[in-house]
Amino acid sequence: MDNQWFFLAANVVVWGGIIYYVYTIRQRNRALEKDLELLKETLSKEG
Amino acid sequence: MMMNPDAVEENQEEGNILVWLTGLAFLAAMVAIFIYVPTEQTEGVVQRVMYFHVPSAWLSFFAFFIVFICSILFLWKKEREWDIYAHASAEIGVIFCSLVLITGPIWARPIWGAWWVWDARLTSTLILWIIYVAYLMLRTQSDAGSMRARYAAVLGIVGFLNIPFIHFSVLWWRTFHPPPKVITNEGIGKGMDPTMLATLGISLCAFTLLYFLLMGVRVRQEKLKDEIDRLKREKLYSA
Numbered sequence: 152m153d154n155q156w157f158f159l160a161a162n163v164v165v166w167g168g169i170i171y172y173v174y175t176i177r178q179r180n181r182a183l184e185k186d187l188e189l190l191k192e193t194l195s196k197e198g
Numbered sequence: 199m200m201m202n203p204d205a206v207e208e209n210q211e212e213g214n215i216l217v218w219l220t221g222l223a224f225l226a227a228m229v230a231i232f233i234y235v236p237t238e239q240t241e242g243v244v245q246r247v248m249y250f251h252v253p254s255a256w257l258s259f260f261a262f263f264i265v266f267i268c269s270i271l272f273l274w275k276k277e278r279e280w281d282i283y284a285h286a287s288a289e290i291g292v293i294f295c296s297l298v299l300i301t302g303p304i305w306a307r308p309i310w311g312a313w314w315v316w317d318a319r320l321t322s323t324l325i326l327w328i329i330y331v332a333y334l335m336l337r338t339q340s341d342a343g344s345m346r347a348r349y350a351a352v353l354g355i356v357g358f359l360n361i362p363f364i365h366f367s368v369l370w371w372r373t374f375h376p377p378p379k380v381i382t383n384e385g386i387g388k389g390m391d392p393t394m395l396a397t398l399g400i401s402l403c404a405f406t407l408l409y410f411l412l413m414g415v416r417v418r419q420e421k422l423k424d425e426i427d428r429l430k431r432e433k434l435y436s437a
Contacts, residue, residue, distance in 0.1 A: 157307060158247055161301045173412075176412070180415075
């Protein structure tokens with residue numbers, strides 16, 4: 152049966168999905184780190 | 199909820215070990231899927247989609263089970279920690295349930311000749327996905343606080359009740375979806391070729407490790423977010 156393109160598509164979907172989710176987690180991490188740095192800066196200026 | 203620096207360091211070390219374990223497990227799974235396992239005679243290469251589809255389904259059901267348990271614990275103990283676990287697990291569950299709903303039709307098109315049929319298994323899985331997407335929407339749309347967490351916990355518990363129905367749907371009704379092959383009346387793994395069973399087992403392990411890895415990261419993230427919010431509030435009140 153010549154259906155390897157469907158298998159390739161499934162691979163692209165699964166790996167694409169996992170990589171995209173990890174990417175969004177990293178983006179959220181960066182935003183949180185930025186927030187934390189900003190907060191530290193503000194606190195050290197006041198302290 | 200204060201974060202202990204020693205505990206954070208220890209968690210990071212455990213996280214690194216888990217990253218390596220997950221990476222190795224996926225490498226082994228890829229070797230098994232692409233090289234080791236033989237091609238199924240009637241379905242051809244596309245049958246290998248099952249080594250992604252079934253573990254994704256397992257992972258999403260397991261994630262929703264954790265939502266169910268943590269939601270009960272949150273309603274009972276009223277501790278924010280359980281709400282964080284439930285939220286993180288629901289997010290991972292929705293991602294992998296989406297993969298199930300996409301890889302299933304990719305397999306079905308060449309085998310059934312249709313992308314989608316409204317049979318009991320497919321429809322109930324779609325309903326499960328909609329419930330937990332609603333759960334995540336509820337968390338982002340409504341105001342923060344314990345009421346939001348309580349509503350979400352109730353939805354998280356109700357949503358899980360659909361999973362036994364999904365599992366038994368292929369046995370209770372005549373469906374297009376294939377019946378269970380791993381756990382059958384003849385015994386565990388009797389309905390499958392041993393190499394296929396081993397490949398599925400490796401893939402299941404890899405996906406399960408990935409779940410714990412993602413959970414660890416998401417839980418740490420939510421706790422850090424809480425900590426930042428707490429510091430912001432403290433600063434606001436001290437000003």
